Amino acid sequence: MIDFKLSPEQELIRKTVAEFAAEVIAPMAAELDEKQEFSMELTRAIARQGYLGIIVPPEYGGAGACALTYCQVIEEVSKACAAQGVTMSLSNSLVAYPIMTYGSEEIKRRYLTPLASGEKLGCFALTEPNAGSDSSNQETTATDGGDCWIINGSKIFISNGGVADFAVIIASTNRAAKIRGLSAFIVDKGTPGFTIGVKENKLGIRASNTAELVFQNCRIPKGNILAAPGRGFRIAMDTLDGGRVGVGAQACGIARAAYEAAHKYAKERKQFGSALVDFQGIAHKLADMKLDIETTRLLTWKAAWLKDNKKRFAKDAAMAKLYGSEMATRVAHQAIQIHGGYGFIKDYPVERYYRDARILELYEGTSEVQRMVIASYVLGV
Amino acid sequence: MLIIVPIKQVPDTNDVRIDPETGTLIREGVPSIVNPEDRHAVEMALVLKDQAGGGKVVVVSMGPPQAEIALREMLAMGADEAILLSDRAFAGADTLATACALAHAVRQLGQYDLIICGRQAIDGDTAQVGPQLAEFLQIPQATYAQDLRLEGGKIRVERAVEGEVQVLELPLPALVTCLKEANKPRIPTLKGCIGAFREKPFQVWNASRIKVPLEQIGLKGSPTQVRRTFTPPPRGQGIVLTGDPQQAVQTLVQTLREKGIM
Numbered sequence: 001m002i003d004f005k006l007s008p009e010q011e012l013i014r015k016t017v018a019e020f021a022a023e024v025i026a027p028m029a030a031e032l033d034e035k036q037e038f039s040m041e042l043t044r045a046i047a048r049q050g051y052l053g054i055i056v057p058p059e060y061g062g063a064g065a066c067a068l069t070y071c072q073v074i075e076e077v078s079k080a081c082a083a084q085g086v087t088m089s090l091s092n093s094l095v096a097y098p099i100m101t102y103g104s105e106e107i108k109r110r111y112l113t114p115l116a117s118g119e120k121l122g123c124f125a126l127t128e129p130n131a132g133s134d135s136s137n138q139e140t141t142a143t144d145g146g147d148c149w150i151i152n153g154s155k156i157f158i159s160n161g162g163v164a165d166f167a168v169i170i171a172s173t174n175r176a177a178k179i180r181g182l183s184a185f186i187v188d189k190g191t192p193g194f195t196i197g198v199k200e201n202k203l204g205i206r207a208s209n210t211a212e213l214v215f216q217n218c219r220i221p222k223g224n225i226l227a228a229p230g231r232g233f234r235i236a237m238d239t240l241d242g243g244r245v246g247v248g249a250q251a252c253g254i255a256r257a258a259y260e261a262a263h264k265y266a267k268e269r270k271q272f273g274s275a276l277v278d279f280q281g282i283a284h285k286l287a288d289m290k291l292d293i294e295t296t297r298l299l300t301w302k303a304a305w306l307k308d309n310k311k312r313f314a315k316d317a318a319m320a321k322l323y324g325s326e327m328a329t330r331v332a333h334q335a336i337q338i339h340g341g342y343g344f345i346k347d348y349p350v351e352r353y354y355r356d357a358r359i360l361e362l363y364e365g366t367s368e369v370q371r372m373v374i375a376s377y378v379l380g381v
Numbered sequence: 382m383l384i385i386v387p388i389k390q391v392p393d394t395n396d397v398r399i400d401p402e403t404g405t406l407i408r409e410g411v412p413s414i415v416n417p418e419d420r421h422a423v424e425m426a427l428v429l430k431d432q433a434g435g436g437k438v439v440v441v442s443m444g445p446p447q448a449e450i451a452l453r454e455m456l457a458m459g460a461d462e463a464i465l466l467s468d469r470a471f472a473g474a475d476t477l478a479t480a481c482a483l484a485h486a487v488r489q490l491g492q493y494d495l496i497i498c499g500r501q502a503i504d505g506d507t508a509q510v511g512p513q514l515a516e517f518l519q520i521p522q523a524t525y526a527q528d529l530r531l532e533g534g535k536i537r538v539e540r541a542v543e544g545e546v547q548v549l550e551l552p553l554p555a556l557v558t559c560l561k562e563a564n565k566p567r568i569p570t571l572k573g574c575i576g577a578f579r580e581k582p583f584q585v586w587n588a589s590r591i592k593v594p595l596e597q598i599g600l601k602g603s604p605t606q607v608r609r610t611f612t613p614p615p616r617g618q619g620i621v622l623t624g625d626p627q628q629a630v631q632t633l634v635q636t637l638r639e640k641g642i643m
Contacts (some may be wrong), residue, residue: 008450009578012457023568050571063571073571170398 004301008074013065014072019079029081032207033352038163039207043087047118051077051089055064060112067242067304071249077255077299082356085250088112088289090159091115093243095122098184099167099237102296111186113164123164125155125213126236129304133369135170136179141159142171148222149173149185151215155195159363161211162196167187169213170236173229186224195219206353241314243364245307245320248300251324251360252293258335258353259289265339265348274345282338291329296324315377323373324368325360332357382436383493384426386460387483387514388419389506390444392453415451418499420458422559424498425529427459427567432531437461439490443471443482449583456577457569464490468587473600473611476505481514481602485593486586487518495536496556500525508558515556523549527563527609595618 007015024045034037046052053072056062063074081370100146114120128296131137140153151171158167158243166188197212212299226235263286266277276282299320306313332354336343343350361367375381400407426438440455442448443466452463466486473480478599496515501508508524515522526541527546538557541549546570551557569577588598596602609611622629637643 008453011511012454012569012577013448013571013574016454016457016574017571020568048570049568050573053573059574063575065571065575 003075006068007030008275009317010069010072012077013069013229017049017051017073017076021076025077025084026080029083029207029351030352032081034206034346035341036201036206038087038146038209038335040163043116043121046088047082051088052118052121053112053116054088055092055097056096056112056116060100060108061116062096062112062117062296066305067245068230071245071300071304074249075245075253075256078250079257080209080253081300082254082353082359083205084167086159086205086359087206087242089243089246089250090124091122094124094159094239095168097242098124098226098239099186100233101238102184103186104223104233105224106223107186107334114165117119120165121160121163123158123167123213124239125158125161125167126240127155127157127171129156133238136182138170138172138182138232140171142185144173146217149225151187151193151218152222155213156197157210157363158213158368159208159210161213162199162209162234167194167213169215170232173232174220177230179233179289180230182236183233184226184235185220186226187215187218188222189220191220197301198322203358204352205359206257206355210350222305233236234301240364241317242307242352244370245300245303245313245319247360248296248303248317248320248324249365251321251328251357252297252300254357255293255296255324255351256362257287257329258332258350258357259293261287261348261350262286262289262335262338276338283330285334285338289334292331295326296320301323301324315374318365318370318373318377321360325357326367328357328377329354331378355372382430382495383490383577384430384436384438385487385496385498386419386426386438386440386453386455386492388423388440388442388451389416389502389504389511390414390442390448390483391416391502391611392466396505399610400421401581401612410481412629413451415454416499416502416504418501418503418561420455421561421563422497422499423455423458423460424564424566425526425557425559426495426565428641429495429497429529429531438496440494441466441483443467443474443479443486446585449585450616452583455575456583457573458567459569460581462582463584466581466587466591467586470588470595472600473603474598475603475605476507476509476513477604478598478600478602480510482591482593482598483510483514484517485591487514489591492554493578496554496567496584497529498558499557500558500560507603509516511556511558518554518556518558520554521551524558525553526557529559529563534562553560561582568580574637619624 047155049062053062054065067228069221074089098323115122142149169185172181173183193216195214200210266282269276303316303320335350339350342348390413393414396411408477430438439462440459441464442452442458456463493499498511523538524537525540527541530537536551538549
């Protein structure tokens with residue numbers, strides 16, 4: 001039986017998140033984007049609503065919500081501000097998820113509880129200068145120092161990197177073993193040898209923080225490892241699979257914002273004596289945009305449903321992420337087109353949506369990587 | 382401290398259209414919301430509970446089964462318990478019959494300290510149910526509250542009346558109706574929403590549960606009935622008197638006299 005209806009609980013969550021997003025987040029979005037500012041104040045307000053620990057189990061202070069509910073929250077917040085959507089999404093799917101799935105009881109208590117309350121922020125560090133799409137090519141090493149692990153190397157393009165209180169990182173404990181030699185660790189901010197490098201100047205999601213992490217003989221406690229040594233690549237891939245469902249929801253959020261702005265403009269703007277929306281060329285654009293958003297939502301919700309029902313969802317998550325990210329760019333592109341010249345200037349929000357949408361095709365696996373993932377499943381290779 | 386907040390689920394009047402043929406509301410496809418001032422009443426109750434250092438906020442609503450969602454939303458805001466008065470016997474109630482049913486429900490809740498209502502509902506705009514409820518219960522009331530404080534076992538209420546502020550002190554138990562100026566209702570948190578469905582007590586009470594005589598509720602218990610709803614025809618254009626002020630005043634006075642206003 002297929003049911004496309006959200007539960008009353010999910011409806012209420014969606015409604016209240018939309019209310020919070022419209023009242024608290026949206027009014028700040030343009031200014032934070034312009035100043036390229038990560039707002040700690042706004043992040044704390046988002047945390048107070050419980051949005052940084054959506055999937056964290058209640059025993060660790062989270063809401064313990066399912067993936068489908070998680071998608072509702074991410075979509076509504078991303079609609080108001082894509083950058084806040086990123087901060088939230090990474091806190092849940094890239095930081096909380098690997099800790100709650102692979103962390104020891106002590107690790108879970110130490111990191112999940114403050115993460116869910118917003119007392120501490122986290123980040124997830126996989127990408128390196130020579131490990132982008134080829135994420136297995138990790139040059140960061142973790143050597144056994146007896147009573148500690150000694151980390152050396154650097155991570156780039158790390159969302160929340162400059163503001164996080166701790167980082168979940170992937171490093172090689174055995175370079176000769178390649179993929180099977182990777183492991184996942186948690187490094188606290190302030191640990192000697194762990195510094196923040198350059199803060200990136202970005203095209204979009206400018207109100208999120210993206211920075212480089214540098215490790216030089218950084219010694220961390222022996223217990224700060226997730227699962228056993230050698231499980232790192234599995235942890236990273238599992239983490240990204242879940243993250244991709246969230247990217248589908250981000251895509252829906254950004255695209256809805258673009259669609260709504262375009263729809264409103266098309267009703268108000270008159271040319272040749274008629275509202276733009278009365279021209280078939282514009283009406284059809286809006287119809288296509290709506291269709292595109294709806295398609296992404298179905299793919300995303302299906303992937304979330306599979307995850308919630310403990311079924312394999314990696315292929316479906318990749319499809320939702322791939323289709324959604326390219327869709328968001330398409331829809332934002334059309335939103336600017338409908339606005340004409342006004343869409344190109346910063347007095348209207350659609351240029352921001354266009355810039356924000358672009359990251360979706362790059363992070364958590366580029367479109368090319370998603371096609372690799374999907375192909376490997378559908379071709380059985 | 383037990384605070385009771387009666388709330389109403391109403392059609393979102395921002396979305397309401399009127400059928401020009403029949404003059405009735407087109408309710409189809411119109412979303413239902415919690416009456417805006419009732420959200421302020423719940424906020425007032427929650428703040429007061431915190432000030433009192435504990436207690437319980439119980440939200441009550443009379444309505445069809447769908448009104449459950451409105452009560453759940455108030456639980457998500459922070460109310461502790463919800464009771465839905467739902468029974469076919471309640472249907473067709475005017476404000477008196479509604480207040481009567483609410484009064485019987487309140488009596489079932491035992492000893493309470495305060496009842497806070499929204500000033501009025503956006504669908505009926507009567508502002509009667511709060512005051513009527515206080516009369517049924519024979520407790521003091523203060524309407525149009527813009528501020529409410531607990532002071533030594535009593536409440537101090539600021540009433541906004543006709544451009545003035547009247548300060549009243551009331552012994553408890555009492556009933557207060559609150560204005561939207563009183564506060565800013567909190568937006569439910571994620572955990573609040575989940576707890577509202579999974580943890581907090583929610584009960585449905587019928588007419589026999591609240592021990593109310595059937596002739597006092599619903600259509601039977603309603604001395605007033607809506608005969609017709611219509612949209613008043615648009616008013617004609619006003620007249621603007623221009624030119625010489627003396628002449629204009631004369632014309633004005635003459636017109637007012639003709640209309641019997643002066």
